[in-house]
Structures are given as structure tokens and as C-alpha cells.
Amino acid sequence: MSSQSAKNLRSEPLNDADSKWIGLRAIHWKDPTGKERKWESADRRTRKGDVDAVAICTLIHRPSSEPHLLLISQYRPPVGRSVIEMPAGLVDAGEEGDDGATRAALRELEEETGYGTTKDGAKVDVKETTNIMYNDPGMTGANMKLCIVRIDVADDAPDPVAKPDEGEIIEKHLVPLRGLTNSLSDFQKKGYAVDARLAHLAVGLELGFGNLGASKM
8 A cells, every 4th residue: 555545535625623633833033123013823733742753864784785765655635745754753741751752752663664673673772952943944844853863774574564543644765875865856757756855865864975966956
């Protein structure tokens, strides 16, 4: 079953009072000149602590191959297409601070991809959990932390089995870390959309490898 077979059926305006997951806010603020202004914001209603969600930058290492980045694709109704992105998920109540965000990251990683546990001899090394970052600060106060994880697996290790929630159709993709921009371009040619944050990571890698301009997404 492919996430690309999904499609939107209809779309209509939604009253704020009828919204379960996202609420609209009018923000009244004062600019540096002292002038009062107004801003509109769309924010999650689900935040349990100081952070909404966590994304997981997962590097898979096998002895016989170069490092691969673990990505997923799933249908995103606001986009109307299946999107290539890093695994991610909401932070639950009780998952406060860096330790809580790390637990949330490994939980979501296992649910969406099957990776993130030490089953079948895999070695899971959480390299870093970042400070809070903001997704689209011109439109929303929604925030996240990024958890960077290295997973070492044997060449003959079986492909782990994901445990998605009901209604989640998630596909996983392992792509070489080097040349990520080319891989994302290939996905786009196949009809996928690409998460901007992932594309920004790819550009950063190109800068680090000294290959910026070698490929276009």
C-alpha cells in the first residue's frame, strides 16, 4: 500500500471552535518604533509541556556501506501529496526536558520505522537532542526539538518492522547521506513533495562536502 494513492476529497473553511488540533490566535504586539500591530497565528492545541514535537535525524551505519539517512514518506492533506521527511511525532505528557524528548524520539522512531531499539543486535546511540526550535515562525508558534541518532546494524540484520498507529500509512526510505540533494530530486520526479527542513539539511551537507551547485532539487 502506497501513501501516494491517497487524495483529498474536499476542503472547506473551519471555525476555530470546531478545531481539535489547531487553533487560531490574534496577537497584538508593539514594534520597535512603538507602533501597535496585529498578527495572526495558527498553533497546536496538543502541547503538553514546553515543546510540541520531536524530529529524528537518523543515520544508519552498516559495516559494508556508507552511512544512510533514514527518511519516511506519508500523505499530508494540507499539501495534497505524499511528503518525504524525517521521522517525527508529538511529545506526550510526562516527556519533559531533553530526556523526555529523547524518549519521545525513540518511541516515534520505532513506531514509524521499526528502528530505535537494540533488537537484533542494533546499537542505538543518541548523539544530541537540541534546544527548542521553531517550525514556521511567521505563521505559527509550533516548535520542536531535533534528536540526532546513530544506529549501527549488521549487514545481515533483518529489516525492522514498524508499528504505526491506526490510520498511518508510512513508508521508510534509506538514502545515502552523501548526495542527499540528488536523492530528494529523484523523489520529486516521482511525484513526492519534500519537507523544506529536510531540503535545508541537504543544502547544508552540500556546503560541507563542497558540492553546492552540483545538483538542483
